[in-house]
Amino acid sequence: MEQQIYLPAPMGQGVIRRIRLQKGLEIIISDLKLEKNMKLNIKSSYSIFELNYCLSGEAFCHCENNRHHVKEESGNICYLEHARVYLERQSGIRNHTLELRMSPQSLYTYFPESQDQKVIEEVLQYHRGKIEPCPISPAVQKCVYEIAGCSYKGTAKKIYLQGKILELVSMFLQEHISGYNPENVGIHLNDYDIMKLYEVRRIVLNNLETPFSIKSLALQAGINETKLKNGFRKLFGTTIFGLIRSQRMEKAVRL
Incomplete structure (x- = not known):
């Protein structure tokens, strides 16, 4: 119906x-x-x-x-x-x-x-x-x-x-x-954390060929490394490098 x-x-x-x-x-x-x-x-x-x-x-x-x-x-x-x-x-x-x-x-x-x-x-x-x-x-x-x-x-x-x-x-x-993953489930993401994680996602998607490290991304976005790694996975369902891999593969298919 x-x-x-x-x-x-x-x-x-x-x-x-x-x-x-x-x-x-x-x-x-x-x-x-x-x-x-x-x-x-x-x-x-x-x-x-x-x-x-x-x-x-x-x-x-x-x-x-x-x-x-x-x-x-x-x-x-x-x-x-x-x-x-x-x-x-x-x-x-x-x-x-x-x-x-x-x-x-x-x-x-x-x-x-x-x-x-x-x-x-x-x-x-x-x-x-x-x-x-x-x-x-x-x-x-x-x-x-x-x-x-x-x-x-x-x-x-x-x-x-x-x-x-x-x-x-x-x-x-x-x-x-x-x-x-109990570590991820226990992570609390407030509005500021979520904003920063989306900022990291935008940085990565706009610079797929740049060899980022967790440390450099954390410094650039102003978020600690642990929150970045575990929070990114909790929010987006993949790691930062998993996202980069999947986006590069999709780009290769389109080409």
Whole structure:
């Protein structure tokens, strides 16, 4: 089932698409340009696990004394149980987001093994009531854009989206469960840290042929080396040198 809600003219322009694939599994795709900042007060009446990807735009979220700045080309994760969330979207810019919402029961159906479910439960409990950055590697970004741009209709669309969601969740769990690293999970990234890590990412992407070291990047961005190494992996789902490798390979393919 798919619903489309068009923004009334006085508020701006754009559409919100809600695609419910099955009970406890839905996708929300928003593509809006607001006339004024939009402030929402959302009360979750049930347990929900969410992967949220901001393709463009900017927003501020508050949840149980946890404040989070959502930035362009970033991913976020949260697990909410009867929680209240305050969301403010910025006006005058394109706000393009994709939200994957799953009930814990729906998530468990993909991983029926008891050992997998135990680890999933540990990760859910860690993220309970918090909105935090999650990795958005090139592979994740590609998958997100394919979901947002799906042009199939009817049953073909449902099958395609379910396959892409399974791919996206699998990549998330590969990073956060199969490759579970307690050192990375325990790292807290504040707005300043995230800003600096995005700065490092921009430096690297604009200078792919430069032989950077962790020390030189840390000095250039003004962040300590440990936070740079572990924080970069936590935020983007890959190491700095993994990013350089993948970007060089993509560049070689295009040539």
